[in-house]
Amino acid sequence: ISSKILIKGGTVVNADRQEVADVYVDDGVIVDVRPNIKVADGVRVVDATGKFVMPGGIDPHTHLAMEFMGTETIDNFFSGQAAALAGGTTMHIDFVIPVKGSLSKGYEAYVEKAKLSCMDYGFHMAITKWDDTVAKEMEIMVKEKGINSFKFFMAYKGSLMISDELLLEGLKKCKSLGALAMVHAENGDAVFEGQKRMIELGITGPEGHALSRPPVLEGEATARAIRLAAFVNAPLYIVHVMSIDAMEEIARAQKAGQNVIGEPVVSGLVLDDSVLWDPDFVTAAKFVMSPPIRALGHGKALQAALSTGILKLVGTDHCTFNSTQKSFGIDDFRKIPNGVNGLEERMHLVWDTMVESGQLSATDFVRVTSTECAKLFNIYPRKGAIRAGSDADIIIFNPNSTFHISANSHHSKSDTNVYDGRSGKGKVEVTIAGGKIVWENEELNVVPGSGKYISMPPFNYLYHGIDKADENYLTSLKAPVNRFNPSI
Ligand code: URP
Ligand code: ZN
Ligand code: ZN
Ligand code: ZN
Numbered sequence: 001i002s003s004k005i006l007i008k009g010g011t012v013v014n015a016d017r018q019e020v021a022d023v024y025v026d027d028g029v030i031v032d033v034r035p036n037i038k039v040a041d042g043v044r045v046v047d048a049t050g051k052f053v054m055p056g057g058i059d060p061h062t063h064l065a066m067e068f069m070g071t072e073t074i075d076n077f078f079s080g081q082a083a084a085l086a087g088g089t090t091m092h093i094d095f096v097i098p099v100k101g102s103l104s105k106g107y108e109a110y111v112e113k114a115k116l117s118c119m120d121y122g123f124h125m126a127i128t129k130w131d132d133t134v135a136k137e138m139e140i141m142v143k144e145k146g147i148n149s150f151k152f153f154m155a156y157k158g159s160l161m162i163s164d165e166l167l168l169e170g171l172k173k174c175k176s177l178g179a180l181a182m183v184h185a186e187n188g189d190a191v192f193e194g195q196k197r198m199i200e201l202g203i204t205g206p207e208g209h210a211l212s213r214p215p216v217l218e219g220e221a222t223a224r225a226i227r228l229a230a231f232v233n234a235p236l237y238i239v240h241v242m243s244i245d246a247m248e249e250i251a252r253a254q255k256a257g258q259n260v261i262g263e264p265v266v267s268g269l270v271l272d273d274s275v276l277w278d279p280d281f282v283t284a285a286k287f288v289m290s291p292p293i294r295a296l297g298h299g300k301a302l303q304a305a306l307s308t309g310i311l312k313l314v315g316t317d318h319c320t321f322n323s324t325q326k327s328f329g330i331d332d333f334r335k336i337p338n339g340v341n342g343l344e345e346r347m348h349l350v351w352d353t354m355v356e357s358g359q360l361s362a363t364d365f366v367r368v369t370s371t372e373c374a375k376l377f378n379i380y381p382r383k384g385a386i387r388a389g390s391d392a393d394i395i396i397f398n399p400n401s402t403f404h405i406s407a408n409s410h411h412s413k414s415d416t417n418v419y420d421g422r423s424g425k426g427k428v429e430v431t432i433a434g435g436k437i438v439w440e441n442e443e444l445n446v447v448p449g450s451g452k453y454i455s456m457p458p459f460n461y462l463y464h465g466i467d468k469a470d471e472n473y474l475t476s477l478k479a480p481v482n483r484f485n486p487s488i
Contacts, residue, residue, distance in 0.1 A: 003027045003435055006039050010048025010396060012386050013362045014055070015371035023053055025392040028435030033387055046430060046437075048396050054366050055384050056090025056393035056433060057347045058373040060263060061239055061315030064094055065113040068319070069337040070328065074413045075320045078116040078448050080343055083411035085438045085446060087344035088428035090393035091120040091383055091454065092318075093373075095151055097160075101129040103137035107145060117451025119433045120393070122377065124149040124182065128159075130166040135173055142177045146455025148378060150174055151239065154221045155186035155213075155290060168228055175234040178458030180261075180376070182237040185221035185246060186213055186291050195334050206276045206284035208333040210292040218291045219245025226253045226260055235259035237376075240317050242268040242291040244301045251310045261376065262311040264302045266342045266349050267418060269314070272296040275418075285326040286416040288336045289317065306368060307359035313372040314350050316342030320414040340418045344410055347395070348403040352424030377456045392435035401427035411444065 007023040012033060024032040024039065039045070064080040066073045075083065077094075084092060094114075099105035103125060114121060125141055127134065127150050141147040152167050153160035162170070167183070174181040194212035198204075203211060222238055226249055229236035241247055241262045250262040271293045278284040287293055305311045319339025329336030342349075350369055354360040360368065374384025381390050403424055407417040431439035438446050 004039065004043045005392075005432065005435070005437065006037060006043050006045045007048050007053055007394065007396065008045055010051050010053035012053045013366050014386055015363055015367035015384070018363055023386060023394065025394070025432065025435050028392055030386060030388055030390045030392050030394075046396065050398075050400070051429070052362060052397040052399060053386060054395050054397055055370040055386055056395050056431065057084075057088050057369045058383060059084065059089050059092040059316050059318065059343060059346060060313055060373045060377070061265065061317050062092045062094045062343060063317070063319035063339065066095070066097060066319065068339070069335070071321065071325050071337055073320055073339065074322045074325065075318070075343075076116055077114045077121070077451075078118060079411065079413040080318060081117055081119045081121070081451060082444055082446050083344035085119055085431050085433055086411045086444055088347040088395040088397065088431055089343060090395075090431065090433040091122070092343065093122040093124055093377065096123045096125040096147070098126060098128055101134065103134060103141055107141065114451070114453065116448045118438070118446040118448055119451045120391070120454050121451055122379070122454040122456050123147050124151055126151045126153065126160065127166070127170050128153070128162065130162070130169050135169070138173055138179070139177060142179050142458050146453070146457070148178070148456040148458050149180040149182055149237070151182040151184065153184045153188075154225065155184055155188040155191055157188040157192045161188040164224070164228065167225065168232065171229055171232050171234045171236070175232065180235060180237050180459065181229070182239050183221070183225045184240070185218055185225050185238055187217045187221045190217050190220070199332070199334075204332050205281065206288050206333050206336065209288050209336065210273050210276050213290065213292055215243035215245040215294060215298065218243045219249060222246040222249045226250070226258065229260070230258055235261070237261040237263065239263050240265045240268065240291060240315070241302065241311060243294050243298050247302060247305045247310060251305070254310065262305070263313055263315050264306055264311045265315045265317045266346050267293055267317070267340050269299055269302050269306070270349055270353050271418065272299055281330055282323045282326055282416065285329060285336045286323070287340060287418055288326070288329075288333065288338055289319070289340045290338045303354065303359055306354065312368070313376065314346065314368050316346050318343040320412055322414045323416055326416075341412050341414060344412060345405055345419050347428055348405070348424065348426060349419065349422075351397075351426040352403070356425050378459050379454055379456055383454070392432055394432040395428050396430035398427050398429050399425065401429065403427045
């Protein structure tokens with residue numbers, strides 16, 4: 001069958017502009033974008049009149065097939081990605097978790113897990129301990145394995161949590177490698193104390209999760225991470241910003257000229273914590289994630305911050321556990337595996353919440369769901385753009401149709417969905433990934449093993465001009481080969 005597709009008559013939306021144009025795809029790549037493209041007979045033509053043609057979503061934050069809190073997430077690289085494609089996301093970046101502190105063993109394990117992939121993916125890597133071997137392995141990951149970002153957990157005491165000392169070492173190492181440091185910002189020691197207090201008070205249900213780790217602990221850790229990054233003059237990415245407290249620290253640092261990137265997640269933008277008080281255990285427990293879903297005003301403030309550019313790109317933190325797994329914590333909220341879904345729902349919910357409400361334009365939508373992520377992780381414009389030369393990861397979005405979310409019809413393997421029953425305006429009608437139509441007429445057509453690993457080169461630009469010493473480092477860094485824009 002032909003690998004050529006012509007998308008006709010749609011409004012092509014990129015992060016910087018929109019225009020009516022045709023998009024011609026051949027062999028997995030966009031080869032032409034302009035009005036009235038003529039093609040030979042036999043080329044598949046998809047009519048996009050009255051619809052938006054946009055870059056497929058890129059989710060900067062997922063956990064597929066992750067071993068966590070005594071169990072493993074229910075979505076693996078196939079089911080999670082199938083769900084993503086059905087919702088218009090065509091690439092994600094997943095977090096490699098080291099095996100007993102070994103980065104290379106963790107990497108090998110994730111290479112194995114990712115063999116099920118049906119869409120493109122990249123890796124971040126978590127750092128959970130510190131010694132010379134870890135430092136050396138970080139270098140190998142950046143120089144040989146295509147990983148340009150590392151996550152440090154300031155929470156999860158006793159498992160993933162790291163000390164300030166490690167965070168400082170990590171920040172310095174990231175800086176020397178041209179990699180981006182990411183933090184899960186909650187004060188893990190204080191959370192531990194808060195959890196004990198809740199249990200002593202007899203509050204063992206899911207509401208205890210929220211009460212034990214309030215916004216102030218997220219604000220404290222965010223501020224601390226930002227200040228430590230300032231101390232060593234390194235850029236910093238704050239994952240899953242869930243509270244006003246954290247967002248305001250980011251805004252303050254940005255105002256002072258510091259390079260701090262804030263990532264809200266869909267759950268933090270659209271949900272509120274009332275759900276955690278539901279008397280039915282699983283109904284409440286399915287919403288347990290960290291940092292917790294906050295009171296209503298936090299989500300509204302995060303939306304405003306996304307709309308004004310304080311927060312830059314939207315992730316999901318897709319990390320799914322089914323009812324049985326969530327029930328491990330029926331007697332004690334500390335044992336509820338942390339995480340919620342979002343891969344399939346992100347594009348629809350961001351559109352409905354942010355664009356339909358007038359807080360973002362269509363071009364902004366493309367920026368926060370795709371382009372910003374591609375630029376930040378140094379894979380733009382191969383990803384995150386509808387232009388000649390870019391990968392053919394494309395969605396056709398009908399702004400006049402309606403989406404419906406249901407745990408019965410979603411493509412995640414979980415039996416629950418934190419957005420169950422929601423509907424709203426706009427619908428991803430067609431998803432093209434790697435030049436193939438994988439979602440059309442509500443049907444998925446995906447094959448395990450068809451997804452490609454996207455290697456992400458180190459960033460020089462992130463460090464540009466931050467100080468003299470760095471400039472020397474910069475000039476010594478070999479620029480990544482970029483077939484699209486040799487000037488990057
Ligand atoms: O609850 C969450 N967020 N689970 C996934 C792990 C993490 O902290 O990102
Ligand atoms: Zn986290
Ligand atoms: Zn996460
Ligand atoms: Zn289906």
